[in-house]
Amino acid sequence: MHEQTIAGAIEFHGTGLHTGEPATLRILPAPAGKGIIFRRVDLDNFELRADVASVARVAYATTLMNRGVWISTVEHLLSALYGIGVDNAFIELDNFEVPILDGSALPFTEAITRVGLKRQAQPRQYLRVTKEFVLEESGKTLGIYPSSSFSIQYDIDFPHPLIGKQSLEVQFEKNNYADLIAPARTFGFYHEVEKLQESGLIRGGSLENAIVLTETGMLNDTSLRFKDEFVRHKMLDLLGDFALIGQPVLGRLVAHRAGHALHTRFVAELLESSSHWVVDTPAVVAARSGT
Numbered sequence: 001m002h003e004q005t006i007a008g009a010i011e012f013h014g015t016g017l018h019t020g021e022p023a024t025l026r027i028l029p030a031p032a033g034k035g036i037i038f039r040r041v042d043l044d045n046f047e048l049r050a051d052v053a054s055v056a057r058v059a060y061a062t063t064l065m066n067r068g069v070w071i072s073t074v075e076h077l078l079s080a081l082y083g084i085g086v087d088n089a090f091i092e093l094d095n096f097e098v099p100i101l102d103g104s105a106l107p108f109t110e111a112i113t114r115v116g117l118k119r120q121a122q123p124r125q126y127l128r129v130t131k132e133f134v135l136e137e138s139g140k141t142l143g144i145y146p147s148s149s150f151s152i153q154y155d156i157d158f159p160h161p162l163i164g165k166q167s168l169e170v171q172f173e174k175n176n177y178a179d180l181i182a183p184a185r186t187f188g189f190y191h192e193v194e195k196l197q198e199s200g201l202i203r204g205g206s207l208e209n210a211i212v213l214t215e216t217g218m219l220n221d222t223s224l225r226f227k228d229e230f231v232r233h234k235m236l237d238l239l240g241d242f243a244l245i246g247q248p249v250l251g252r253l254v255a256h257r258a259g260h261a262l263h264t265r266f267v268a269e270l271l272e273s274s275s276h277w278v279v280d281t282p283a284v285v286a287a288r289s290g291t
């Protein structure tokens, strides 16, 4: 019911999925009410706030941009922070893309768990959905409905022997994000690799940071971390884009075949549709749930 930051600094070294650029990333504690603030330490600590107003390009990854300065592929890190309940943090980066690490949010959640969370004095404010809000776009749907807790139901349907129809509903509570969602890795299709590379994407992609699907199976010789790892990763991405709201949400999200572009459009339009939600303090939330 109170805001949280991390208890100490943590550091990661790795390569960007799309740019192939090496980067060092540090996550540091931040004061209550600050939110998630990125700093480009290679550009005089230029700050970029993780919010909807900063979202620039979302074809394959979520990019934040302000005055020509950008930071790309922020969604897995933001997902981990949102999923684990970190409200405030500074994120220092010495390049323009967050390292992809193993393609999941697990390295982030493990490191955050190791260093711990620090409870802050400021009570959390929740964005509570009071009226359903639904967007549809060429067979894809994303909606949110009133609820006293936060949950996601996600359905995907890919014509591939390892995927097919996958559907999952998760009620987010305690630390179940770390177990159920964080380990799910990015995936892509081998037949798209060449086209993506020609567009200057996935230059840092490898079997170490993505599941690469062939027509009948996958190139990786590890096994899947979950039978339905694919829908879990879509949920991981959705949480990363949902983190751009900047505060915890009470509502039931339902997604059908959605993706980054629809996720980020949804977050922006939901925030503009202020007749569909209210901001509650914990006292109001507790009174409403009768605790």
Ligand SMILES: [Zn+2]
Residues within 6 Å of the ligand: 075, 076, 186, 233, 237
């Ligand atoms: Zn992803």
